Amino acid sequence: MRSSAPGTNGTGTTEQAVREQARTTAEALPHLHGFGNEHSSEAVPGALPLGRNSPQRAPLGLYAEQLSGSAFTEPRARNRRSWLYRIRPSAAHPRFEPVHGETEIPALTSAPFADAVLDPNRLRWGALPEPAAGTDFLDGLWTLGGNGDAAQRCGMTIHLYAADVSMTDRVFSDADGELLIVPQRGGLLLRTEFGLLRAAPGEVALVPRGVRFRVELLDQDARGYICENHGQPFVLPDLGPIGANGLANARDFRAPVAAYEDVERPVEVVNKFCGRLWRAVYGHSPLDVVAWHGNHVPYVYDLRRFNVLGSISYDHPDPSIFTVLTAPSDTPGLAGVDFVVFAPRWLVGEDTFRPPYFHRNVMSEYMGLIEGAYDAKAGGEGGFVPGGGSLHNMMSAHGPDRETFERASAAELAPQKIDDGLAFMFETRWPVAVTRQARQAAHLQPDYDRVWQGLERHFAAD
Numbered sequence: 001m002r003s004s005a006p007g008t009n010g011t012g013t014t015e016q017a018v019r020e021q022a023r024t025t026a027e028a029l030p031h032l033h034g035f036g037n038e039h040s041s042e043a044v045p046g047a048l049p050l051g052r053n054s055p056q057r058a059p060l061g062l063y064a065e066q067l068s069g070s071a072f073t074e075p076r077a078r079n080r081r082s083w084l085y086r087i088r089p090s091a092a093h094p095r096f097e098p099v100h101g102e103t104e105i106p107a108l109t110s111a112p113f114a115d116a117v118l119d120p121n122r123l124r125w126g127a128l129p130e131p132a133a134g135t136d137f138l139d140g141l142w143t144l145g146g147n148g149d150a151a152q153r154c155g156m157t158i159h160l161y162a163a164d165v166s167m168t169d170r171v172f173s174d175a176d177g178e179l180l181i182v183p184q185r186g187g188l189l190l191r192t193e194f195g196l197l198r199a200a201p202g203e204v205a206l207v208p209r210g211v212r213f214r215v216e217l218l219d220q221d222a223r224g225y226i227c228e229n230h231g232q233p234f235v236l237p238d239l240g241p242i243g244a245n246g247l248a249n250a251r252d253f254r255a256p257v258a259a260y261e262d263v264e265r266p267v268e269v270v271n272k273f274c275g276r277l278w279r280a281v282y283g284h285s286p287l288d289v290v291a292w293h294g295n296h297v298p299y300v301y302d303l304r305r306f307n308v309l310g311s312i313s314y315d316h317p318d319p320s321i322f323t324v325l326t327a328p329s330d331t332p333g334l335a336g337v338d339f340v341v342f343a344p345r346w347l348v349g350e351d352t353f354r355p356p357y358f359h360r361n362v363m364s365e366y367m368g369l370i371e372g373a374y375d376a377k378a379g380g381e382g383g384f385v386p387g388g389g390s391l392h393n394m395m396s397a398h399g400p401d402r403e404t405f406e407r408a409s410a411a412e413l414a415p416q417k418i419d420d421g422l423a424f425m426f427e428t429r430w431p432v433a434v435t436r437q438a439r440q441a442a443h444l445q446p447d448y449d450r451v452w453q454g455l456e457r458h459f460a461a462d
């Protein structure tokens, strides 16, 4: 699928040169701040038309084009669109051809799957194996499972990625949903139609549905998680009695400023459409947007900015208080998917079992670890490790492992700072079907159930 020889970007530029350029570029990126704002930005003064979206002739000989992320008629609070002013209209492109054969099951797919199983068992994986040399972000995408239906615009798919080279002379766009990218190892430079964003481990990036982008690596390699949200786009959760501030604050979300490529050479455009990849080779880069305005925009967020709230009296609150972003469904309070972060925090609960409790949940929980350890699971080789993940599907019983239970039941309850890890959860309304490659993966841990063995009975009726 690569459009150029390994190690070059098709113009003779080495991977090393691409990386150095990406690093320098990523160092001091300007941003626009806020969540869901009507932003506007122009890379060349005067490129953005004033007072109308579609003047008879757009400024500087640019083409005006609307990108709609919601139906035209959705309520104002949910309406999403951006206007792009670009060197060439997106419509001027050659025919897309399927990347894979009809019966092939590629590593990158989305729900519904041809080969997935709905399994009530608790499952856990180690980190993805190292990528084959010369794997870029797109080739390194690997689908674990999901639910709903990309073509029906509902549900979500969970992917992992591992890459060791930058995408060169190729861009990706996903018609099937927005992509919430959670880097776990190695920083990424996202070159998008709207401009440039940097996302390193500890930060997350969101690329809206349909937005074209290219991923360049800032470090030796890159690994991470992706939640592909097929349903209504992520928004900030309501705060209810919490008040006007807290959790993820809107001002900490950063959108790019306009930056364009004026490139006239073959560029491969890969489009994920209803679960399958399609490709076309353009004669130019479609990252050619000189100015834009609107609210359907990519953004990044630093998870370390999350304002963690918790109990200052007793009991372990439900993890919904750690929701960074929620993708609503048509039922209030019932998310298509919530993105939840377990960030450093103090535990002070009195007479309280402080780690996550034993539970069964109607929602399905996929958990990942960005760094360190997680307070419900002993870490270490073969455990819940950075880059790995666990799946606790609808109603499957889970909670602290034996070691954690024993330790926390006996612990002296002094105030305790949990600051040795960064974990997250994609919590979704429907069970997650697991792809064949994820069920057969060598990094699937066969004995996960064992972490709950040996929880002895302590009951004594008198």
Ligand SMILES: O=C(O)Cc1cc(O)ccc1O
Residues within 6 Å of the ligand: 316, 317, 318, 319, 355, 356, 357, 359, 361, 365, 376, 392, 398, 399, 425
């Ligand atoms: O299962 C998990 O580890 C996630 C989780 C964390 C928590 O603090 C409470 C409930 C829950 O599902």
Ligand SMILES: [Fe+2]
Residues within 6 Å of the ligand: 359, 361, 365, 392, 398, 399
């Ligand atoms: Fe849970």
